[in-house]
Amino acid sequence: MTWQPPRPAFVSGVGMTDFGKHENRTLTDLACEASIKAIVDAGVLPSDIEAAYCGSALAGILQRDSGVGQSVLMELGITRVPVINVENACATGATALHLAWRDVAYGIHDVVLAFGVDKAVMPKGTVLAAGTATFEAQLGDIFPGTFALIAQRHMSQYGTTAEQMALVSVKNHDNGVLNPYAQFNKPMTLDDVLNSPMIAEPLTLFSCCPNSDGAAAAVVCSRDWLERTMGGAVRIGASVLASGDYDPKRDMTYWESEAFCAQQAYKAAGISALDVDVVEVHDAFTISEIVHCETLGFCKRGDGGAFTESGATGIHGQIPINPSGGLLARGHPPGASGLAQIFELTTQLRGTADARQVKAPSVALAQIMGGSKANDAQACAVHILMKDLD
Amino acid sequence: MTWQPPRPAFVSGVGMTDFGKHENRTLTDLACEASIKAIVDAGVLPSDIEAAYCGSALAGILQRDSGVGQSVLMELGITRVPVINVENACATGATALHLAWRDVAYGIHDVVLAFGVDKAVMPKGTVLAAGTATFEAQLGDIFPGTFALIAQRHMSQYGTTAEQMALVSVKNHDNGVLNPYAQFNKPMTLDDVLNSPMIAEPLTLFSCCPNSDGAAAAVVCSRDWLERTMGGAVRIGASVLASGDYDPKRDMTYWESEAFCAQQAYKAAGISALDVDVVEVHDAFTISEIVHCETLGFCKRGDGGAFTESGATGIHGQIPINPSGGLLARGHPPGASGLAQIFELTTQLRGTADARQVKAPSVALAQIMGGSKANDAQACAVHILMKDLD
Numbered sequence: 001m002t003w004q005p006p007r008p009a010f011v012s013g014v015g016m017t018d019f020g021k022h023e024n025r026t027l028t029d030l031a032c033e034a035s036i037k038a039i040v041d042a043g044v045l046p047s048d049i050e051a052a053y054c055g056s057a058l059a060g061i062l063q064r065d066s067g068v069g070q071s072v073l074m075e076l077g078i079t080r081v082p083v084i085n086v087e088n089a090c091a092t093g094a095t096a097l098h099l100a101w102r103d104v105a106y107g108i109h110d111v112v113l114a115f116g117v118d119k120a121v122m123p124k125g126t127v128l129a130a131g132t133a134t135f136e137a138q139l140g141d142i143f144p145g146t147f148a149l150i151a152q153r154h155m156s157q158y159g160t161t162a163e164q165m166a167l168v169s170v171k172n173h174d175n176g177v178l179n180p181y182a183q184f185n186k187p188m189t190l191d192d193v194l195n196s197p198m199i200a201e202p203l204t205l206f207s208c209c210p211n212s213d214g215a216a217a218a219v220v221c222s223r224d225w226l227e228r229t230m231g232g233a234v235r236i237g238a239s240v241l242a243s244g245d246y247d248p249k250r251d252m253t254y255w256e257s258e259a260f261c262a263q264q265a266y267k268a269a270g271i272s273a274l275d276v277d278v279v280e281v282h283d284a285f286t287i288s289e290i291v292h293c294e295t296l297g298f299c300k301r302g303d304g305g306a307f308t309e310s311g312a313t314g315i316h317g318q319i320p321i322n323p324s325g326g327l328l329a330r331g332h333p334p335g336a337s338g339l340a341q342i343f344e345l346t347t348q349l350r351g352t353a354d355a356r357q358v359k360a361p362s363v364a365l366a367q368i369m370g371g372s373k374a375n376d377a378q379a380c381a382v383h384i385l386m387k388d389l390d
Numbered sequence: 391m392t393w394q395p396p397r398p399a400f401v402s403g404v405g406m407t408d409f410g411k412h413e414n415r416t417l418t419d420l421a422c423e424a425s426i427k428a429i430v431d432a433g434v435l436p437s438d439i440e441a442a443y444c445g446s447a448l449a450g451i452l453q454r455d456s457g458v459g460q461s462v463l464m465e466l467g468i469t470r471v472p473v474i475n476v477e478n479a480c481a482t483g484a485t486a487l488h489l490a491w492r493d494v495a496y497g498i499h500d501v502v503l504a505f506g507v508d509k510a511v512m513p514k515g516t517v518l519a520a521g522t523a524t525f526e527a528q529l530g531d532i533f534p535g536t537f538a539l540i541a542q543r544h545m546s547q548y549g550t551t552a553e554q555m556a557l558v559s560v561k562n563h564d565n566g567v568l569n570p571y572a573q574f575n576k577p578m579t580l581d582d583v584l585n586s587p588m589i590a591e592p593l594t595l596f597s598c599c600p601n602s603d604g605a606a607a608a609v610v611c612s613r614d615w616l617e618r619t620m621g622g623a624v625r626i627g628a629s630v631l632a633s634g635d636y637d638p639k640r641d642m643t644y645w646e647s648e649a650f651c652a653q654q655a656y657k658a659a660g661i662s663a664l665d666v667d668v669v670e671v672h673d674a675f676t677i678s679e680i681v682h683c684e685t686l687g688f689c690k691r692g693d694g695g696a697f698t699e700s701g702a703t704g705i706h707g708q709i710p711i712n713p714s715g716g717l718l719a720r721g722h723p724p725g726a727s728g729l730a731q732i733f734e735l736t737t738q739l740r741g742t743a744d745a746r747q748v749k750a751p752s753v754a755l756a757q758i759m760g761g762s763k764a765n766d767a768q769a770c771a772v773h774i775l776m777k778d779l780d
Contacts, residue, residue, distance in 0.1 A: 005498075052633075060450020060477065067479055067761045070768035071631055079635035080650055083769065084485055085477045087450065089457055095474055106496045108395075231604035243442075243460055244500075245469035258469055371457045379473065 004268055009236045012229040013042025013219035013341040018182040019331030022119065027059055028071040031117040034215035035072060038113065042219035044230030046076045049219075050109040052083045055096035055116035057334035057370070060087070068117060068225070069133070073286030078113075085187075089370025090282060093216060093338030094115055094381035100220040101239040101383075110222045118333035120211030143284065148200035151185045151287035153374055154253045155202065157302065160290065164200045164305035166193035168286040169206050171314055172322050176329025178356035179316075181340075183212050183331030184363055194285075213330030214340035218233045219347075237269030237363070237384035242380055253302075258369060261382040266297075266363070267383040274284065274296030277361035278348050279319060280341035282368040283326040289313075293321070296382075301365040320358040323348060334370070338381065340366040341366040349387045362387040392532035394658055395495030399626045402619040404431025404733040409721030410573040412509065412603040413486060418461040421507040424688065424726070427459030428503065433618030436466045440499040440727035445486035445506035447724035447760070453549040458507060459663035468503075477756075479760025480672060482506055482720055483606060483728030484556035484631070484771035489769070490610040491773075500612045509722035530575045533674065534598055538590035541677035544643045545592065547692065548678065552592045554758075555694035556677040561598050561704055562712050566719025566745035568705075569732075573602050573721030583676075598674040606729035607738075609705030617675040618713070622740045627659030628669040634768055642694075648759060649684045651772040653754070659774040663687030666774075667751035668738050669709060670731035679703075682757055683711070686772075689730035710748040713738060724760070728771065731756040739777045752777040 012238030015037025016028050030055065039046060054069030069083040086094040093116030100112040120268050154160045170190055176182035188206060196205040244257040244266075265315040266272055273296060281296070283289040290304035298319050299307035307313065324330045324344035327337060345364035347353045364385040395587060405427025407420050429436060441761065444459030478485040485505030490504040529669040544550045560580055566572035586595035596755035616623050632654075634647035655661055663686060671686070673679040680694030688709050688735045689697035697703065703711040714720045714734035717727060754775040761768030 058450075060448075067768050069478075070761060073633050074636045078633070080632045080647065081632040082488070083478075083633040084489070084631075087477070088459075088473075088477045098472070099474070102498060106498055107493060108496055241472040241474075242470045243468070243473040246464045257470065371460060378457050383581050 006107060006330060007105060008223065009101050009104035009220050010226055010233040011218050011236060011342060011346050012221045012226060012233040013037065013231065014039040014342045014346045015041055016216035016219065016340055016381045018180055018181050019333060019340070020213045023184065027056065027065060027117050027119055028066050028075060029113050030213065031068060032075045032117055033070045034217040035076060035113060035115045038217035038219050042221065043221060044111055044225065044304040046078045048111045049078050049081060049102055049110055049113045051081050051114040053096035053099045055085065055086045055087065055335045057087050057089055057092040057140060058118045058120065069220060072115065073163055074236050090284065090334045091338060091368050091370035091379040091381050092335045094366070094368045094383065095338040095379065097152035097218055097339060097342060097383065098239045098241045098381060101236050104220050104222050111225055112220045113217065113370065114339060115215060115217035116339045117215035117337050118335040119213040120333065121198065122211065131279050144200040144203055147261040147285040147287055148203050150252050150291065151202050154287060154290065155254055158182050160305035160306065162194060163190060163206060164309050165286040166190050167308050168283060168289045169193045169328050170380065172283060172326040172328040175315060176325030179330060182325040182329050183210060184325070184329045185257035202287055209284045209327035209332040211318065212333045213337050214333040214334040216329060216343050218342050234346050234349045234385045234387060237386040238265035238295045239383050240264045240268065241379065241381045254293060255291065256382065257380040258367060261380045262296050265382040265384050269386065271363060274366045275336055275363050276319065278323060278345060278358045278364045279321045280326065280344055280366045281321055281323060281329050283322055284332065289321060296365065296367060301306070315356055315358055323356045323358055338368045341368065342383065345385050351381070394556060396497060397495060398638050399491050399494035399610050400616055400623040401463050401608050401610070401626060401732060401736050402616060402623040403621065404429040404573055404607065404736045405431055405625055406606035406730055406733045408571050408594060409602045409604035409730070410514045417446065417455060417458050417507050417509055418465060419464045420603065420605040421458060421505050422465045424607040425505045426465060428607035428609050432502055432611065432622045434609060436468045438501045439468050439471060439503045440501055441471050441493055442468065442503040443486035443489045444473065444475045444723045445477065445482035445649070446475065446508055447477050447482040455776045462505065474553045478769040479726060480674065480724045481758050481760035481769040481771045482725045484756070484758045485769065485774065486631050487608055487729060487773065488631045488730060491626050494610050494612050500525045502555040502610045503607065504610060504729060505605060505607035507605035507731045509603040510528050510723065512601065513645065514516055523670055527560060527651045528775060534590040534593055535679055536655060537675040540642050540681065544680065548645060548695065550695035552584060553580060554699050555592065555676040556580050556599060558673060558679045559583045559699050559718050562673060562716040562718040563714050565705060565714030566696050569715050570719060572715040572719050573600060574715070574719045585749045593675055599674045599722040602723045604721060604723040604726050606726040606733050608729055624736050624739045624777060627776040629657035630654045630658065631769065631771045631772050634770065643681060645681065645685050645759065645770065647770040648757060651770045652686050659776065661753060665753050666709065666755045667681065668713060668735060668754045669711045669721040669757045670714060670716065671711055672732055673712055673718050673724065674713040679711060686755065686757060703780065705746055705748055713743065713748055718761065730760045731758065735775050739775060754757050764776035
C-alpha cells in the first residue's frame with residue numbers, strides 16, 4: 001500500500017458527547033448524539049450519508065451488543081447503506097475513521113460517517129487484557145502491568161524519573177480543566193499524582209487513564225461537499241493503520257508499529273515531525289505520552305521525560321500535546337477516543353478551541369494504539385490533519 | 391454508491407475448518423487453519439497479504455476477545471498491514487469479504503485476506519438477541535421467536551405448509567451428508583424434522599440451524615495475481631452490503647434490504663436471477679430459505695414453499711440451493727458462515743465439489759443477513775461469483 005490515494009478527503013463535521021459517566025444512557029443514544037452533531041456540523045443531511053462505520057471496543061464484551069451501528073442508523077433514519085461495526089481495541093475509533101477516509105479518498109463514496117462509542121460498565125473484578133484474552137491476561141499481562149514494565153525500563157535505560165512521568169498527568173489535567181467535554185475538570189498537582197494509590201510501580205492511580213462512557217463522530221467528505229460545512233473543513237493529510245509484530249527481544253521502550261505509522265504518515269502528507277503544530281496521543285498511562293514524544297520524532301529517543309519537564313508539550317509550548325486533556329483527563333471510552341482526538345484537532349485547526357486554543361496551528365497529528373503483544377501495539381493508527389485545503 | 395468498481399477482483403484461494411464442536415481449539419487456532427489453507431490455495435505467501443479483515447460476531451460477547459485478527463496475523467507472521475476486526479451479526483463473514491473486495495476492486499490493495507471465525511460456547515441460558523441487546527431481547531424478540539412469526543405469517547398469507555418448510559431441512563441435511571466439512575452428516579426424514587421438539591411454533595428443533603464452532607477464509611486478489619492460484623480463481627461479479635430500515639407496517643414475509651442487495655448485485659454483475667446456477671443462502675431457519683427463494687427472484691412471491699416441494703432447489707434441481715448443507719446442516723459459526731458460503735461456491739464453480747457437485751455452474755450467488763429489527767435485516771450481503779474470468 002502506498003497510502004497515497006487518488007483524491008483528497010476532508011473532515012467536514014465533528015461531534016462528541018461529554019466524556020464521563022452516563023449510567024442512564026445507551027450506547028445507541030450516546031452515538032446518536034455525537035453523530036447528529038457531526039452531521040449538522042458538516043452541513044449534510046442523514047440521507048446524504050453513503051456508508052457508516054461504527055467503532056466500539058467494549059459493546060460486545062461488556063454489553064453483549066454487536067449491532068450498535070445498525071441501531072444508530074435506524075435512529076438517524078439512514079437506510080440501505082453499508083454499515084460496518086469495527087473493533088481494534090483502543091484504536092477502534094481511529095479504525096472507523098480510517099475506513100471512512102479510505103472510502104472517500106479512493107472514490108468509493110463522497111460522504112461517510114464514522115462514529116465510536118463505549119460504556120465502561122464493568123462488573124467488579126473485570127480485567128481488560130492487553131493482548132488476547134486467551135493467555136496474556138492469565139499471565140498478568142494486563143494494561144497497567146504492561147505499561148509499568150515499560151516505565152521501569154525507560155527509567156532504567158534513560159534515567160526518566162517518576163516526577164517527569166507525573167508531569168504528563170499534571171499537564172493533561174490542567175488542559176482538561178479548559179475542555180468542557182472532559183471527564184476530569186479539576187487541576188492536579190505533582191504531589192496529587194505521585195501520592196495517589198500505587199497501581200503498578202511506578203504508575204499511580206492518576207498516572208492511568210480512567211474508563212469512560214462517551215461517543216465521538218466525524219463526517220468525512222470529498223471536495224465537492226466542502227462548501228456545506230458549518231464549522232470549516234480540514235484535509236486528511238494522511239491516514240495510516242498498521243498491525244504490530246512479535247519480537248520478544250524488542251526494546252520495550254519504543255513502539256516499532258507506531259514509528260512505522262508515523263513515517264508512512266509524514267511521507268504521505270509530505271511533512272516531517274518538525275512541521276506538526278498540535279498533537280493528540282494515546283496517553284493511556286503517563287509513560288505512554290513520553291514514549292510517543294520519542295516515537296513520533298518530537299524529541300530524541302530517551303529524552304521524552306526531559307522534554308516533558310521542559311514544558312515543550314504544554315498548550316503554549318513548542319509542540320502542544322493533548323490540549324484536550326488526553327485520555328488521562330478527557331477520559332477514554334476506547335471506541336470513541338480516536339474520534340475524540342479528531343474532534344479536538346479539527347477544533348484546534350479551526351481556531352475555535354477557546355481557552356485551550358494553541359497558537360495558529362496548521363498541521364495536527366493524532367496517534368492511537370490498541371492492545372499489546374510483547375509490547376508492540378496490535379493496532380496503531382496515525383492521522384494527520386491539515387488546515388491548508390488546496 | 392454505484393457498486394461498479396474500477397477493476398475486477400477475484401477469489402483466488404479459499405479454506406475452512408470442519409464446522410462443529412472444537413472445544414479444545416481457540417478462535418485464533420481455528421482462524422489460522424482456515425487462513426493458511428486459503429493462502430496456500432491462492433498460491434501466495436503470508437508476506438504478500440497487504441491487508442486483513444477478521445470477522446467474528448461472538449468473540450467479544452462470548453469469549454471476551456476483541457483482537458482475534460491481530461492474533462492470527464501474529465501467528466501467520468504477517469506484520470505492518472492494516473488488520474481490522476469487523477462484526478455484523480450473521481453477515482459478519484460476508485462483511486469481511488466485502489471489505490477485501492472493496493480494497494482490491496478500488497485499487498487500494500492487490501492481495502487481501504478475509505477470514506471469519508466463531509465458537510458458540512455459551513453459558514446455559516444465554517440468549518442471542520435478534521436486534522440490539524437493549525430492548526428487543528427483553529421483549530422476547532430472539533431469533534426463533536422472530537422467525538416463527540415470519541413462518542406463521544407466510545403460512546397464513548400464502549398457504550405454506552409445515553411439511554414444505556421441513557423439506558428445506560431434509561434437503562439440506564441430505565446435502566450435508568455429502569459435505570465433509572459439515573457439522574451434521576446424517577440424513578433426516580420429514581418425520582424427523584416435524585417430530586423434533588417444538589422450539590417456536592411452527593419451528594421445530596431441526597428447523598433451526600445449530601450454533602457451531604469453525605472458521606473460513608478467502609484470499610481476494612487483482613488480475614495480476616491470478617496465475618498463482620493453485621485451485622483456480624473466480625471473479626467477484628458483485629459485492630453488495632446494505633443496512634435495513636425500520637417500517638413496522640412492512641410485510642414480514644419479505645426482506646426489503648435483501649431484495650435491494652439482490653437487485654444491486656444483479657445489475658452490477660450484468661445478470662438476472664435466471665442466470666444463477668448455484669446458490670448459498672442464510673437458512674438459519676427453514677422458513678428463511680423459502681423466503682430467500684422469493685426475495686432473490688428464483689420464484690414468485692409466496693411460491694417459496696411449493697418451489698421447495700417441487701425439488702427445484704435440490705442439488706440436481708433447476709436452481710440448487712445450499713449444496714453445502716447450508717446453516718442447517720453445515721453449521722453456523724456466524725463470523726465464518728459468509729465465508730463458508732464463498733468456500734462452497736468457489737468449489738462448485740471449480741467443479742471440485744465431488745458428490746455434491748451441481749451441474750456445470752458458471753454463476754453463483756451467496757446471500758446472508760444479520761440481525762433483525764421489525765423484520766428487516768440489520769445487515770444484508772449478496773455476493774455473485776462468476777466462473778468467466780475475462
